[in-house]
Amino acid sequence: MALSNSRPNGNATVAARLQKELMDIMTKPTPGITAFPDDENMTVWTATIDGPAETPYADLVFKLSMEFAPTYPYVAPTVLFKTPIFHPNFDFSGRICLDILKDKWSAIYNITTVLLSLQSLLGEPNNASPLNGQAAELWDKDPAEYKRLVLARHKAPEDLDA
Amino acid sequence: MADDAYMPADEDYAHLQKLSSEYAPEATGPLVGERQSSAAITTQYATADPVYRVKTAALPAKYAYFRTCRGDGHCGWRAIAFTYFEALLRVGDVGKFEDEEARLNSLGNLLAHIGYSRDIWIDFAEEAFELLRKLAHSLRNMDGQAAEILLQTFNDTSESMAIITYVKLLASAWVQTHSDDFMHFVPMGDVKAYCANNIEPTQCEADNIGIAALAEALVKPAGFGLEVWYLDRSPGEEINRSFHSEPTDHHHVPIPNAPMLRLLYKPGHYDILYKAGDVPRVHHQPPPPQQSLHVALANSFDDFQPTASNVADVMTMIPGMYPTGLGQRWPSLSYDFSPSPASCAQVTPIQPYAPVPTPITPVSTSHLDFVTPIHSGHTSQYNRPSIHSIHLDQPPVTLPIHPPPPPVSIDRAAPIGLERGGPFRPSMYELEPGFGSSMQVQPFQTSIFRNSHFNTAHYMNPDFEPEQWCPDGDYSNGNKGRHKLQSS
Structure with missing residues (x-):
């Protein structure tokens, strides 16, 4: 009984929470990242991350999708890279291997902290548990080839939908 | 059966391993149940291992009542948070609710110390403060609704998860600001990493460190004690106490007759225990014999999911x-x-x-x-x-x-x-x-x-x-x- 009652309540909470996050992002934008809801029900957002300077991803912009369950923030959002990316911890479908999006998710994280974590992961991959083994290997062995593959795979956001 | 002939590939094993390691029995029942006779525990274990039978048969004599918490991975945190509010109700002093809100607010210093600004935790804390206010309001009006408000709040997923998140943050802040007390119990003495991996994640069960931290941060300053009783298959005729925090005042002098928060720990799961004397208004409780009837x-x-x-x-x-x-x-x-x-x-x-x-x-x-x-x-x-x-x-x-x-x-x-x-x-x-x-x-x-x-x-x-x-x-x-x- 209590549970069925709390379902709609949970949706109201997630909407309120996402509204608040949107307000924070609009009023205090963080350089290098953007995020905005796709539609008015706010459960799907599109975000962008600028590649950090002095990394193979410098001057590149990456587009991501973020999907929020009704139980957010008590479960992690589902985050996917929409821009094709060559990186040890992201696979070719854009799936992400990052502990804070899995079992280490905490309700105190938010959209901004997730995007900042992904941004720092671009420059500091976790090569111990790669999704993309080739990238993990080349990261240390052959930075030039790594950079070439990053650029070969990358597409500018405006070309994505075409 | 015919498929047994073929050797599963490594991926299949990996898949099975994944299914197995991710398996969790579907948690059912209320997030926090009604208080009921602990004879129901004896019933649950009536067909279990003899050690369990003996221990649970001895249980109702000492602990007349218990309350279930849903085994969804939050039960330990939920049990402590719930019994904390319940102990405040037992004290029944409206002023104490205001004191506690002020005190919890001041714990923001601890959170700031570990790098969590107020806007990170205030939304979660606000649910706990709101509950304190609602309970105080009910006590002030003597409308008799306080216990029901408490139970309803903890059965609302959103409100109770906010409160649970808040007490976990308090536990994390306490561990990190008292690292000398805890560093010998965590891997590499790294309390920050320990908290990030074992206390702050949304899905993590309360462990001894988290419980010890909450006993110090939340329970003891309120003048309450906390004990955990362990029901396992270790030899013995009664459940053993696996954790104990004496109710003491600021000068470490034990407070007589202070409310005790009691948890019942079965491997992997926490419920709430009560002695008969912990229950304030006995006439609201159905007498145990009738319950068993x-x-x-x-x-x-087997399917017994007892409620009042x-x-x-x-x-x-x-x-x-x-x-x-x-x-x-x-x-x-x-x-x-x-x-x-x-x-x-x-x-x-x-x-x-x-x-x-x-x-x-x-x-x-x-x-x-x-x-x-x-x-x-x-x-x-x-x-x-x-x-x-x-x-x-x-x-x-x-x-x-x-x-x-x-x-x-x-x-x-x-x-x-x-x-x-x-x-x-x-x-x-x-x-x-x-x-x-x-x-x-x-x-x-x-x-x-x-x-x-x-x-x-x-x-x-x-x-x-x-x-x-x-x-x-x-x-x-x-x-x-x-x-x-x-x-x-």
């Missing part, structure tokens, strides 16, 4: 009484006692009662089987109708048959009988055609009769038909039923 009637020990409503719906155990349309059915019950020749033979009190082998016999037997291991003290009572009637004198089982019934016509009774489906055999008296119009006699009203086994509502009566217990039905209307009963 109802449990026995449920006939479904089990007891509340005791009226539905009476033949002819059904959860729906209670008021409508009373009249037909009253006519059970009509002196028509057919019924006279059964209900006339002067006739000596002779046990008749009828379908009820197995019910009584299973009842005794069930009670014996738990309340050895009560067992004999159930064997003797004379003492048994004392139990039935207690309010929850009193059968409200005294109001003189309005005449019931057959036209009205017949559809009632037809609409009833399910496994019940209607009492032979209930739909006796014709008696309703021909008889205008007051039914038996003496409490002696009402409480005797000559009453068909008595489980010793040969025509007694127990209501079959349906857990889902209990949950859907349980609380309401309880209130009805208490207010009547």
Whole structure:
């Protein structure tokens, strides 16, 4: 009984929470990242991350999708890279291997902290548990080839939908 | 079976391993249940390992009540948070709620110290403060709703998760700001990493460090103690205490008679325990013997998900009484006692009662089987109708048959009988055609009769038909039923 009652309540909470996050992002934008809801029900957002300077991803912009369950923030959002990316911890479908999006998710994280974590992961991959083994290997062995593959795979956001 | 011949590839093993490691039994039941007799724990373990049987049989004598928490990975945190608020209610001092809000607010310093600014945690904390205010408001108005508000708040996923998140943050902040106390118990002495991996994630069970931290940060400064009782298969005749935090004041002087928060830990799961003295208003609690009476009637020990409503719906155990349309059915019950020749033979009190082998016999037997291991003290009572009637004198089982019934016509009774489906055999008296119009006699009203086994509502009566217990039905209307009963 209590549970069925709390379902709609949970949706109201997630909407309120996402509204608040949107307000924070609009009023205090963080350089290098953007995020905005796709539609008015706010459960799907599109975000962008600028590649950090002095990394193979410098001057590149990456587009991501973020999907929020009704139980957010008590479960992690589902985050996917929409821009094709060559990186040890992201696979070719854009799936992400990052502990804070899995079992280490905490309700105190938010959209901004997730995007900042992904941004720092671009420059500091976790090569111990790669999704993309080739990238993990080349990261240390052959930075030039790594950079070439990053650029070969990358597409500018405006070309994505075409 | 034919597939066994083929050797699964590594990926298949990996897939199976993944399924296995991610498997979690589906958590059911309320997030926090109603307080109930701990005899139900004994029942749950009645067919378990002998060590469990011995330990759980000894449990009700010391800890009269318990409360379930849903085993969804948050149960330890939830149990501490819930009992903390409940202990505040037990103290019953409105001013203490305000003190606690101020104190918890000041713990923001700890959170700031570990790098969490107010806007990170205030949304979660606000739910806890709001609950403090609601409870204080209820106490101030003496509307008697405080316990219900507490239970409802903790059964609201969103509100309770916010409170749980907040207390976990407090635990993390306490561990990190008291790293000297904890560093020897965490890997590499890295308390920050430990908290990030074992306390702050949304899905992490409370461990000893988290509980010790909350005992210091949340429980002790409020003047409460915290203890965890461990029910496992280790040798012994009683549960052992695996954690204890004495209630002390600011000068480390023990506070006598301070509220104790008690958790029952079974490997991987926390519930809440109470001593009989922990329960403030005993008259709100159904006496344990009656609870076990109802449990026995449920006939479904394995699926038993006890709530106080089990007891509340005791009226539905009476033949002819059904959860729906209670008021409508009373009249037909009253006519059970009509002196028509057919019924006279059964209900006339002067006739000596002779046990008749009828379908009820197995019910009584299973009842005794069930009670014996738990309340050895009560067992004999159930064997003797004379003492048994004392139990039935207690309010929850009193059968409200005294109001003189309005005449019931057959036209009205017949559809009632037809609409009833399910496994019940209607009492032979209930739909006796014709008696309703021909008889205008007051039914038996003496409490002696009402409480005797000559009453068909008595489980010793040969025509007694127990209501079959349906857990889902209990949950859907349980609380309401309880209130009805208490207010009547």
